Amino acid sequence: MSSPSEVRVLGVDPGLAATGYAVVAGGRDGFVVLQAGTIRTRADTPLPERLGEIHDRLQRAVAEFDPHSVAVEEVFLAQNAPSAMATAEVIGIVKLLARGRELRAYPPRAVKKRICGNGSAPKEQMLAMVRALVGGKGAEAWSDHAGDAVALALCALFEGGL
């Protein structure tokens, strides 16, 4: 599936109710999104099972695409502390899955700034920009979360060293 010079990154926008993920490959011919999706879990499901669903779906993507690097959005302390803690629990699982790979973590503002040129860019602008950069088949169906995951993977690819 991959040419020798291709680099693959798994981007993850972590969240307990909705986690966006995307595997993006970068090579001589530019960037290609190999897979992108949103993992949604139900509030009435026990917490270990919700985390388990997120773990298993991400693990499947890791097994299928063997990314060199994992790029995850960091949460810094938000207005909403309990929600930030729940997101940090998901981040722990993402980082666990980066074992044996390079891990990069980005604050949300850094991603927006890198992709849109504006650290306060609204969601719609991010999604439109990401679609313009690497959209293709299926891109119109991406959620905000999947779009953020693509953006995270692109940040890691842009940074080079990959």
Place this chain on the structure above:
Amino acid sequence: MSSPSEVRVLGVDPGLAATGYAVVAGGRDGFVVLQAGTIRTRADTPLPERLGEIHDRLQRAVAEFDPHSVAVEEVFLAQNAPSAMATAEVIGIVKLLARGRELRAYPPRAVKKRICGNGSAPKEQMLAMVRALVGGKGAEAWSDHAGDAVALALCALFEGGL
């Protein structure tokens, strides 16, 4: 190893540098600590590998003792936000390992109150009290973290329903 009426709880005091854990069995003959220890990870090890070590050692305890329940200390927002976020990442891994089991989460003050009768009890008092309640072979070697893990498991056992 276990009598039919025995209930086993895995208690976990989560932390990136040091995670305490203990498997405690409760039954007709009182409480017995089946295993207790401290998982220490080095600051110069990459984060995914540190989380991986914690995951693997806890997973081994789960596989060996098949606990009915997992009791973990919750972090609420501390003075030190970055450290709270790092601990929350470990908590996510603990909760993931509770899949198919009952999960209980306790704030630190509730554990101290339940075990020592004082929500502000110092570490030494907690450890002394836990040793007095269920100490046995090896109890003198428990770290504060292992002692907290025993205390968490006892909280879950005391609460009944188990």
